Amino acid sequence: MENSTHKSLYAAHEKIHPREIDGLFARLRLGSMLALLGAYYLAAWLQWDGRQALLFDLPARKFYIFGLVLWPQDFFFLSWLLIIAALALFFFTALGGRLWCGYACPQTVWTEAFIWMERLAEGPRSKRIKLDKAKWSGKKLNRKAIKQVLWVSFSLWTGFTFVGYFTPIRELTANAATFSLGGWEAFWIVFYGFATYGNAGFLREQVCKYMCPYARFQSAMFDHDSLIISYDERRGEPRGSRRRNEDPKSKQLGDCIDCQMCVQVCPTGIDIRKGLQYECIACAACIDACDSVMDKMAYPLGLIKYTTQQAIDGKKSRILRPRILIYGFLLTALCVGFLAALALRTPLELDVIRDRNALYRESRPGFIENVYTLRIINKDTVSHDFELSVDGLDTISVETNSDGISVGAGEIQTVAARVLVEDGIAAGGGHDINFTLTGLDSSNTTTEQSRFFLP
Amino acid sequence: MPDHDNASENEHLEASQDAEDAPLRELSRKQRDIAVIGWCSFLVAAVATMFFFAWIDPLTLIESAQPPISVDIMGGYAIGFFFFWALSAASAALTVYLIRTRRGHPSVDE
Numbered sequence: 001m002e003n004s005t006h007k008s009l010y011a012a013h014e015k016i017h018p019r020e021i022d023g024l025f026a027r028l029r030l031g032s033m034l035a036l037l038g039a040y041y042l043a044a045w046l047q048w049d050g051r052q053a054l055l056f057d058l059p060a061r062k063f064y065i066f067g068l069v070l071w072p073q074d075f076f077f078l079s080w081l082l083i084i085a086a087l088a089l090f091f092f093t094a095l096g097g098r099l100w101c102g103y104a105c106p107q108t109v110w111t112e113a114f115i116w117m118e119r120l121a122e123g124p125r126s127k128r129i130k131l132d133k134a135k136w137s138g139k140k141l142n143r144k145a146i147k148q149v150l151w152v153s154f155s156l157w158t159g160f161t162f163v164g165y166f167t168p169i170r171e172l173t174a175n176a177a178t179f180s181l182g183g184w185e186a187f188w189i190v191f192y193g194f195a196t197y198g199n200a201g202f203l204r205e206q207v208c209k210y211m212c213p214y215a216r217f218q219s220a221m222f223d224h225d226s227l228i229i230s231y232d233e234r235r236g237e238p239r240g241s242r243r244r245n246e247d248p249k250s251k252q253l254g255d256c257i258d259c260q261m262c263v264q265v266c267p268t269g270i271d272i273r274k275g276l277q278y279e280c281i282a283c284a285a286c287i288d289a290c291d292s293v294m295d296k297m298a299y300p301l302g303l304i305k306y307t308t309q310q311a312i313d314g315k316k317s318r319i320l321r322p323r324i325l326i327y328g329f330l331l332t333a334l335c336v337g338f339l340a341a342l343a344l345r346t347p348l349e350l351d352v353i354r355d356r357n358a359l360y361r362e363s364r365p366g367f368i369e370n371v372y373t374l375r376i377i378n379k380d381t382v383s384h385d386f387e388l389s390v391d392g393l394d395t396i397s398v399e400t401n402s403d404g405i406s407v408g409a410g411e412i413q414t415v416a417a418r419v420l421v422e423d424g425i426a427a428g429g430g431h432d433i434n435f436t437l438t439g440l441d442s443s444n445t446t447t448e449q450s451r452f453f454l455p
Numbered sequence: 456m457p458d459h460d461n462a463s464e465n466e467h468l469e470a471s472q473d474a475e476d477a478p479l480r481e482l483s484r485k486q487r488d489i490a491v492i493g494w495c496s497f498l499v500a501a502v503a504t505m506f507f508f509a510w511i512d513p514l515t516l517i518e519s520a521q522p523p524i525s526v527d528i529m530g531g532y533a534i535g536f537f538f539f540w541a542l543s544a545a546s547a548a549l550t551v552y553l554i555r556t557r558r559g560h561p562s563v564d565e
Contacts, residue, residue, distance in 0.1 A: 059528050061512060075509035184529040203490065210487045211494040 015132065016205060018115065019125040019264040023288025032103045033112055041157075044164040049381070052168050062410070068342070069410065071379050073349055077342065084334050089214075090221050091327040095319070097227040098218060098282035107207050108281060110158075110200035111267065114151060121147035125264065151201050152193075159193030205268040209279050216278065224309040225317045229282050231262075231273045231304045232312075239273070244297060255299050262286035262304060272304055348384075348444040349377035350437050359453040367420045370452050374415040376437065378407035385440040388417065392433035393452060395422040405437075419452060428454050488551050496543035503539040508532060 046053035048066050055064040063070040063078075070077060092099050101108060122128045122143050134140055163185055164172050175181045181189075199207055208215050222228075236256035242248055248255065256273070263271050265285040270277050272286045290304040308317040355371035363369035378384055386405045390398040399418045407413045419433065430451040438445050513531025517524060526534065554560065 058532055072509050072512075078505075078509070182529070184527075184533060187533070206487075206490070207494070211491050213495065213498075 016267065016269040017125045017128045017132075018267045018285070019261070019289075020119065021261075021265045021285050021288045021292070023291060025284035026288050029103055029112070029283060033109045036104065036106075036109050037113060041161050044161050044169045052170070054165060055168060056166050058166050067381075069347070069379055069381060071349070071377065073377070074345070074379075077338070077345075080334070080338050080341075084331070084338060087327065087331050087334060091324070091331050093218055093221040094223065094226055094323050094327060097222070097229075098280070099227075101208065101215070101218075101281035102283040105281075107199060107212070108267075108283065110196060111204045113154070114200040114204075115267075117150040117154065118147055121150060151197060155193040155197040155201070156189065157193075158196045159189040159191070162192045163188050205279070205281075208268060208281055215281075219278065223321070223323055224313075225319070225321055227306050227308060228276055229272065229280065229284060229287060229304065230276065230307050230312060231256075232302070232307075233273070236273065236303050255294070255303050257293065257297060259293055261289040261293055265289045346444050346446055347379035348386075348437065348439070348446050349375075349379060350435065350446045350448045351375040351377075352435050352448045352450040354450060360455060362423070363418070363420065366423050368423050368454055370419050372417045372419065372435075372450060374417050374435065376405065376407050376413045376415060378409065378411055378413075380442070380444065381409050383408040383411075384442050384444060386444075387438045387440055388415075389436045389438065390419055390433055391436070393421050393431055394425045396420070396433065396452075398435075404440075421452065421454065423455070426454055488555075492544055492547040492551060496540055496547045499543040500536060500540035503543070504532070504536045507539070508535060 043054050044052070048064075051064060053064070053066050057064065061072050063074075089100060118128065122131050131140055131143060160172070160176070161169070166188075167182075167185055172181070172185065175185070203211070235254060237254045238252065239256035239258040240251065240253045241258055242251055242253060262273065263269070263286075265288070266272070267283060267285065268279045268281060270279045272280065284306070286304050287306065291301045294301050294303055310317040351374070353373045353375070355373065358371070360368050360370050374388070376386065384407060386407065388398055388400060388405060390396050397420050399420065400415055402415075405413070405415060417435075430453050432449055433452045434447050434449055436445065436447045513528050513535060517526050517528075517531050
């Protein structure tokens with residue numbers, strides 16, 4: 001068991017075959033994974049109002065999220081959402097440790113799915129290790145081939161679903177069925193499929209160990225009250241094997257029977273008994289493994305358990321502490337603000353562009369005219385009629401070529417507007433004026449400022 | 456999963472034996488460096504692409520390209536993404552190279 005004490009910079013890496021384990025946390029993890037994988041593979045197929053419910057339509061530059069249509073101008077919502085996600089990660093890390101890594105990270109979820117397929121094709125852990133060591137034979141070839149077929153199809157399906165969030169997935173299916181996929185679509189399916197295979201089939205825990213930034217900086221979000229998975233050294237040591245009914249005290253042993261189960265189930269191949277290590281993704285497989293052994297030995301459970309540094313030091317752990325309160329307050333404020341901004345969002349956009357060729361001109365005697373181009377974007381899913389008005393100067397009025405302004409659903413309309421003001425009512429130079437677009441059949445109203453120039 | 460119950464006690468010994476001479480899958484430090492460079496620059500490129508194209512329509516870039524290029528909008532996004540990826544990978548690779556070859560760094564003296 002001490003075979004790994006020799007440390008080389010060129011670390012020889014053993015392929016890790018995690019042992020399968022059942023238990024409370026294994027079931028929680030399985031539930032979370034099925035929910036996440038199910039959501040990923042199925043959500044692309046949901047329909048809403050006769051279109052795909054979740055569609056990031058890159059060619060049209062519009063994001064459809066159920067009833068909501070986001071335009072590039074709404075990008076700020078997406079940035080806001082990213083900030084919320086980052087803060088939520090801080091909050092849950094401070095509270096529950098690496099919950100993200102163990103239960104929700106795509107790397108963990110897809111790796112587990114790939115290991116499940118590996119188990120399906122090659123059998124449980126001991127058989128897989130034997131098979132890896134065995135010479136190539138028809139049986140080995142057969143099992144490895146089955147595994148590769150499963151892996152490659154699953155990867156391609158993953159890539160296909162991914163592209164299905166950007167190209168309507170029903171169209172994509174029809175095109176794939178008739179072998180008439182677009183070049184870029186085919187490319188991205190293969191690219192994303194390859195990435196899935198590489199990360200979840202080949203690299204696995206090495207992504208967490210060597211490539212993941214979060215794994216390295218998560219310790220900055222930890223404090224002594226954060227949940228960690230830890231081995232109770234005082235209770236377990238000195239470890240040693242014993243017969244089932246032997247009294248450990250007579251052999252001067254602690255509760256750890258040194259069965260290596262916790263090491264064998266670990267997907268990153270560490271020994272939790274050596275203390276908290278950054279490779280630990282907090283999947284809690286070792287808790288399930290150790291509890292099952294403690295149960296069999298009729299020892300109390302929890303030799304390896306979720307605990308906090310405070311509890312290990314014999315102090316009381318606190319849940320409510322400044323860090324949690326600050327993160328929690330910020331997170332709540334951001335979420336409320338986000339929902340409010342989303343609810344108050346007007347699906348109408350008005351851009352006013354001044355005519356660059358002339359500052360002003362005298363159109364009819366006694367009147368000064370400035371010319372503008374208005375860009376009206378109706379981001380709603382139905383068409384609307386609008387009325388245009390201007391204010392900011394006495395005697396100001398606006399003329400357009402058509403009587404009313406009607407903009408279809410999701411359309412952009414360009415309108416030329418002439419603004420007239422009586423000469424001499426204000427000093428020469430620029431003045432602020434406001435264009436207001438008022439919805440005639442809706443409450444969608446927006447105001448945009450511009451400049452009016454007088455001689 | 457049900458099979459671990461009664462077999463486990465014998466299997467513990469057997470399995471820890473197995474682990475010792477399990478086949479080795481070598482991933483050298485150079486390979487790890489490449490993985491880190493590729494992955495981190497991929498993440499940065501994904502974010503950069505998102506921010507860049509939120510403000511700029513690839514079609515306006517394609518239309519004003521000199522010499523003219525014939526690419527559709529999806530091609531525009533793809534070129535943008537790979538451009539950002541190449542850029543951030545180059546920066547990451549140089550950073551790793553300079554850190555690795557710095558005097559006093561453990562990897563220099565070996």
